[in-house]
Amino acid sequence: MAEPTLEQLREQIDGLDEQLQGLLNKRAELAQKVADVKIATDGDAVFYRPEREAQVLRQVKARNTGPLDAETIARLFREIMSACLALEQRLKVAFLGPEGTFTQQAALKHFGHAVETISLAAIDDVFREVASGAAHYGVVPVENSTEGVINHTLDSFMESPLKICGEVDLRIHHHLMLSEHTQLDKITRIYSHQQTLAQCRKWLDTNMPRVERIAVSSNAQAARRLKDEWNAAAIAGDIAADLYDLKILHRNIEDTPDNTTRFIIIGHEEVPPSGEDKSSLLVRMKNRPGALYHVLKPFKDAGVDLTRVESRPSRSGNWSYVFFIDFEGHRDDENVQAVLAALEREALDVRLLGSYPRAVL
Numbered sequence: 001m002a003e004p005t006l007e008q009l010r011e012q013i014d015g016l017d018e019q020l021q022g023l024l025n026k027r028a029e030l031a032q033k034v035a036d037v038k039i040a041t042d043g044d045a046v047f048y049r050p051e052r053e054a055q056v057l058r059q060v061k062a063r064n065t066g067p068l069d070a071e072t073i074a075r076l077f078r079e080i081m082s083a084c085l086a087l088e089q090r091l092k093v094a095f096l097g098p099e100g101t102f103t104q105q106a107a108l109k110h111f112g113h114a115v116e117t118i119s120l121a122a123i124d125d126v127f128r129e130v131a132s133g134a135a136h137y138g139v140v141p142v143e144n145s146t147e148g149v150i151n152h153t154l155d156s157f158m159e160s161p162l163k164i165c166g167e168v169d170l171r172i173h174h175h176l177m178l179s180e181h182t183q184l185d186k187i188t189r190i191y192s193h194q195q196t197l198a199q200c201r202k203w204l205d206t207n208m209p210r211v212e213r214i215a216v217s218s219n220a221q222a223a224r225r226l227k228d229e230w231n232a233a234a235i236a237g238d239i240a241a242d243l244y245d246l247k248i249l250h251r252n253i254e255d256t257p258d259n260t261t262r263f264i265i266i267g268h269e270e271v272p273p274s275g276e277d278k279s280s281l282l283v284r285m286k287n288r289p290g291a292l293y294h295v296l297k298p299f300k301d302a303g304v305d306l307t308r309v310e311s312r313p314s315r316s317g318n319w320s321y322v323f324f325i326d327f328e329g330h331r332d333d334e335n336v337q338a339v340l341a342a343l344e345r346e347a348l349d350v351r352l353l354g355s356y357p358r359a360v361l
């Protein structure tokens with residue numbers, strides 16, 4: 001049999017597109033009905049359901065047979081669910097701005113593009129915007145694989161009642177960029193966020209040792225500054241280069257190739273189990289010998305896996321320490337409850353910051 005012609009193949013694609021379109025709208029109608037059920041059962045209906053979204057995306061990945069790869073197809077379904085949710089309620093998501101930061105990228109990766117993103121200048125502002133109800137959720141960075149923890153976010157939890165309801169991992173690539181006015185041989189300074197400068201330290205030491213490094217509030221801010229300067233460069237990501245119309249001179253100048261930043265989603269609600277969950281905990285201990293041992297022993301006894309432990313001096317007393325602990329499992333799990341009960345006996349204060357689905361995308 002002869003191979004199909006271009007016209008015949010396109011006809012088949014048109015036919016499938018029509019079916020897909022019909023199915024997508026049927027799916028959207030069901031989401032609208034789900035919204036009616038949520039409103040009928042609860043006056044204060046919560047439309048966004050992270051545990052259900054994680055389950056849908058996991059199913060999509062598990063049953064995928066290709067040729068589209070599992071990540072790609074999951075990203076498409078991410079956008080479909082985002083659009084369906086927007087029919088129920090258009091979410092307002094606050095993030096650490098300005099426009100073009102990796103945090104905005106993380107917000108869109110997690111929620112899809114059918115949300116309204118609100119750019120704010122500081123991590124505290126994101127917490128406040130969500131606490132006041134002006135935004136439904138917030139996205140803030142918490143940990144970077146080269147530079148470690150972002151203390152400001154952890155500190156904000158000491159004073160905030162908000163909960164963690166999700167996590168996002170983002171591979172971070174940094175590029176050296178110039179504006180159209182920059183004179184390459186006259187560059188005397190490089191702008192970027194302090195974390196980014198640290199993540200590119202070796203590259204800068206080797207390639208631009210005599211150029212002054214100036215830390216600014218975000219990478220996007222660094223990119224924005226170039227507009228009016230002819231003797232400066234910036235280090236930032238792709239979105240910032242696009243947004244401020246900059247030329248990328250050197251790509252991927254980060255010192256470690258698997259440079260990843262972890263972001264968390266903050267909100268008001270506790271998230272039910274999704275089947276594959278993580279939890280974050282804040283424990284305040286008296287600063288006595290072996291404090292860390294007493295914090296960690298209950299996890300070993302109950303067979304709960306830790307994924308991160310950080311300690312910070314507590315602001316509320318000279319002689320106490322706060323531990324931030326991430327672990328596998330959900331607050332409803334029996335072994336997690338055993339850990340919490342044991343910690344209650346040991347610690348001055350124990351607060352579960354949230355149980356949430358492990359990142360799927």
Ligand SMILES: O=C(O)C(=O)C[C@]1(C(=O)O)C=C[C@@H](O)C=C1
Nearest residue numbers: 034047048049052053081084085
């Ligand atoms: O199952 C729900 O609760 C829905 O609202 C439907 C749906 C979806 O499109 O699948 C949309 C938004 C929720 O965050 C989760 C899932």
